[in-house]
Amino acid sequence: MPIPWLGLLDLALGLGNMARGQKRAATDAEGGPLATTGGRGGPLDARIAGVMVAALKEVFERDSRRIELEREQMEADRLRAERAMRLELLRQAGEREIGRLRLVAGIAVAAWLGTLFFAARMVAAGSGARIAFGTGWVLLLAALALSFSAQTAVSKALDRADEVAARREGVDAGLGGAVAPWLLIAGLAVIAAAVLIA
Numbered sequence: 001m002p003i004p005w006l007g008l009l010d011l012a013l014g015l016g017n018m019a020r021g022q023k024r025a026a027t028d029a030e031g032g033p034l035a036t037t038g039g040r041g042g043p044l045d046a047r048i049a050g051v052m053v054a055a056l057k058e059v060f061e062r063d064s065r066r067i068e069l070e071r072e073q074m075e076a077d078r079l080r081a082e083r084a085m086r087l088e089l090l091r092q093a094g095e096r097e098i099g100r101l102r103l104v105a106g107i108a109v110a111a112w113l114g115t116l117f118f119a120a121r122m123v124a125a126g127s128g129a130r131i132a133f134g135t136g137w138v139l140l141l142a143a144l145a146l147s148f149s150a151q152t153a154v155s156k157a158l159d160r161a162d163e164v165a166a167r168r169e170g171v172d173a174g175l176g177g178a179v180a181p182w183l184l185i186a187g188l189a190v191i192a193a194a195v196l197i198a
């Protein structure tokens with residue numbers, strides 16, 4: 001709740017004017033300085049002014065503490081929002097990487113199953129075609145295995161998302177994630193060459 005500064009200042013000025021007005025009325029009534037009060041008007045005015053100054057100082061200090069607390073709260077909220085944003089971006093990057101690795105694994109499985117149709121033809125082919133065909137199968141299975149291990153690495157990185165985000169690192173599938181698509185392509189190329197040779 002904002003503090004009505006103008007109202008407080010108006011109150012302080014009003015109290016000051018009221019104190020001065022009472023002093024002036026007492027002086028005018030007796031035709032001179034405050035002889036009947038024994039000089040108590042001066043210290044009374046000083047006490048009222050001191051109390052008002054102390055009250056205003058306390059209000060200003062309280063307001064400055066409140067503003068400082070609000071500033072600290074806003075800074076904490078900003079840091080919390082930045083951390084949440086980093087974690088969300090990290091999670092999205094991890095999901096994209098896992099999706100890419102699953103696609104590589106799916107293509108490797110589909111390609112391996114598709115090559116089973118050519119297995120009967122390879123039995124009757126020469127040894128060069130059979131070796132190339134077997135090499136292609138090994139490459140496809142290696143791509144599948146590396147894709148699965150890279151998915152596991154990304155999942156573990158996402159489980160440690162706080163640590164990864166604190167180090168400002170990205171989600172990395174590692175060497176297996178980078179090599180798996182190339183092994184898939186190499187395996188398909190070798191199998192295609194084996195089919196052409198046979």
